[in-house]
Amino acid sequence: MQHGFIDKYSDRHSPIHSLDPRTKLICLLTFVVLVVTTPNRAVGAFGLFGMVILLTVILSRIPLRYVLKRLGLIVPFVLLTAAFLPLVHRPESGPGDSLIVWGVTIDRAGLLLVQGAAVKSALAVSAMIVLTASTRFPVLLQGMERLRAPKVLVMILSFMYRYIFVIIDEVMRMQRAEASRAAGGRTWRRVRAAGTMIGSLFIRTYERAERVYQSMNSRGFDGDICTMHRPALSTGDLLFVVLFLGGTITVRLWGAA
């Protein structure tokens, strides 16, 4: 069966795609930290950060539309949480600091906070989208592993990536089987069927986990995760790191000034 993949576009070729995953991970982390710590009023700095992202999107040949679409999926969640900030009245703000809309007092400082949260989350999330869309997930995992991320964490992510589709397949098969026999069934009956389906999915998944563990054991797994050594960073990676970090750190310092 067919699914969309989180690493769609990751099989393309571009300067960004060919970077070592570690390079990209380090740049992403630094970028997020720099963006988050930039003061909210530094509008120019955010504009420049946006330019940096735009540049990497262009370099990576990922359609801009794809990045925006993904962004549109995630940012509303952030905004929802941030939306309540201006409603919190701060004792230190004077009478001129708030406006009244439809009888609700809105704090100006809070408004700036929302704005900041929206811009920062959009920047951070789009950087992550570029990373996941330009790196095959297994390669990303290798990168995390070589940056000494906890092995258990890497392994959990790897299992998740491997089995999420197997489980979705199982759900789709069960739904199909149910739908092809439940012609015009009553709603309550279908609800009951859905309940049974969730139950049996749980058991199937549980038993699958057991069998996978058995298969690992039968190939000599003893709790230690062994991995292979892979080649070192290239000059292209170094160049990218220097340019990217140099650029973003400059923007950050300039924004704070």
Add this chain to the structure above:
Amino acid sequence: MTDAVTIRDLFYDYPDGRSALAGVDLRVAAGETMGIVGPNGAGKTTLLLHLNGILTGRGVINICGMRMEKRNLKAIRRTVGLVFQDPDDQLFSATVFDDVAFGPLNMDLAPDEVAYRAREALRQVQMSGYEQNSPHHLSFGERKRAAIATILSMDPEILVLDEPTSNLDPRQRRNLIGLLHGITVTKIIASHDLGMIAELCGRTALLNGGRIIAVGETAAILGDRELMEANGLETPPGLLLRCQS
């Protein structure tokens, strides 16, 4: 000849109380290829899972002179390579290559040797070029072949295969038979593909209801129409003629 596998009086009940093996006795000589046939639910898979200690029932199992015990488990698992019936259970890594390299890596081999073995195993099942693919991007037959490669890369002394030809197209089935023919280690193959059993296995055991009903020359077992039918199996007419001649 010395025995590669000896099973005596093996009983196994699943935790829900269902008896799956009810007194199995079987000997497989070193270098021999043994077929295991039987209807659905006969206990074939359950029996194979005992061969490297994944399931432990009551009874005695000896693998190349090693008794199935906790302290021998590691050595036994290096000796016995088990290919599961469902490739989704076997392939758990994010890429095919990682999966095929998993066994050799656990054997503490040098990285070059691991990479060489993994590539070689993938070449044998004609899956070269799929190294960096994720298993969920493969067709069922491709996953099946990759699953077999994960065991070939470990170079086991005893190769145990559960339904190796299911879902393979005729050409890949033919390739796999040729490949297994060329591997001279002891092999135990459970399958409903009687044609393959007839081609590969010198002897065959017929399993039903958790018991070995008959064991003997493959032609004698598959050619015994009454025996087969009494156990819910049917040898295709062409094969039947060949077995009886």
